[in-house]
Amino acid sequence: MSDIVARARALADDLLFPAATGVDADGVLPGAALDTLAAEGLYGLTGPASHGGLAADPPTVHAVAEALAGGDLSVTFIWLQHLTVPAMVAGSPLAGEFLADLCTGRVRSGIALLAATRPEPVAITARREATSFVLDGGVPWVTGWGHVDVLLVAARTPDDVVHLLLVDAQAGPTLEVVPQRLVAVQASATVELRVRGHVVPASRLVRSVPLAEWQAADPGNLRTNGSLALGVAARCARLGELPALEVDVAAVRARLDAAGPDGLPAARAAAAALAHRAAGLLAVAVGSRSVSRGHPAERLTREALFLLVFGSRPAIRAALLGELGG
CATH class of the missing domain: 2.40.110.10 (Butyryl-CoA Dehydrogenase, subunit A, domain 2)
Known part of the structure; x- marks a missing residue:
């Protein structure tokens, strides 16, 4: 699956990140960005191969999400919601009607x-x-x-x-x-x-x-959202040329990967806190330009703030307050 991750990184660097400032300023996402993800097969990342999906394993899904989030968080945020659905529809009575179209992105x-x-x-x-x-x-x-x-x-x-x-x-x-x-x-x-x-x-x-069965399984579903924070933090490290921050990103990634359901809320909190800190470090490294509307550092700082509360749970919130000194 390494070729899928490489394609996602290339899309993030060559297509998504260069356009992200304009997308953020306009507040409107051109459909072409999502069309490109569909053309690359990424809408079928979690779908079964029998219906045109890529049947990617969890580490591949996490790596692709992290790469795309470092390109444009708006694009990634929309696309990431889709990934839940092919996996849920597979094996359901609706598979014959919807699954192939969900995997190709004809239905989103x-x-x-x-x-x-x-x-x-x-x-x-x-x-x-x-x-x-x-x-x-x-x-x-x-x-x-x-x-x-x-x-x-x-x-x-x-x-x-x-x-x-x-x-x-x-x-x-x-x-x-x-x-x-x-x-x-x-x-x-x-x-x-x-x-x-x-x-x-x-x-x-x-x-x-x-409901009890769903909630018992819910902590195990938190890992993928952590990739969004890692993607933002990794982009900050690259833009600011901050090698120590890249080490921190790798450490938090490893923590997320190793965490079981009981440890995932704290690991998710650590990822969100890291994105917040990374954006601050980038702002300091860039200097006064980082407070100019439209500079990538300014946008990434707002995205890091968003990720402090996105997809939260009470356990994540409590752990984040501890991470941030509350």
Whole structure:
């Protein structure tokens, strides 16, 4: 899989990073960037080879995500949400209809999983009516609106079962989106999603999982998000010519790779704290230019701030407060 990682690094250096300042200033992501990732096969990174995916192992997924995050975090943020969906759809009743298109990027996906990751209050509820599920509620963060065709939505029934449904990403009377204004990655087209009596055919059910089972497995899913912070930190090290920082990036990467579920929240916190420190070091190394709007150091500093809270959990937050001296 080393050739996939090399391709991702080349895309980050030659395509994404040179355009990132303009993308950040405009707050709008050109579709061509995501089209290029699809053409390179990266939308199928986690999909099975039987349906055109690359069936990459976790270390490869982490390395690709880290490389792309060091190019343009907005692009990577949208693309990373997609990776959950081919892996979930594989082996489900929807595989025949969707999996090949998900792997090629002909169908692109986002996620709205808060009802599974936050116990209370329930973000999105579901009730079964004949051959449909009816959804009510909302989530504050759905990334890639306008760049995705479907959303993997977690909705819960009163018996604490999480139903994962593939929902068309189309606004209407029962599905509303409100754009978010973010300190960084504004071009990620992140919105608040609200649903009121939104009907989804039961044929769009990917799987149903007891809430306790999902939450028991959740800590093991935290590693990939840590690659975003590593990518930002590594880019800071390269731009600032800070070899000691590169050593720190390697150490935190090794810590993330070695951590089991119990240790992953602290390792994730260490990665976010490192990105924050790396951006500060880059700003000092660059000097006064780093506070000029549009300088890469200024953008990376805002991205590091964003990553302090992105994909957080109570255990990550507590560990970060310790890392930062709180």
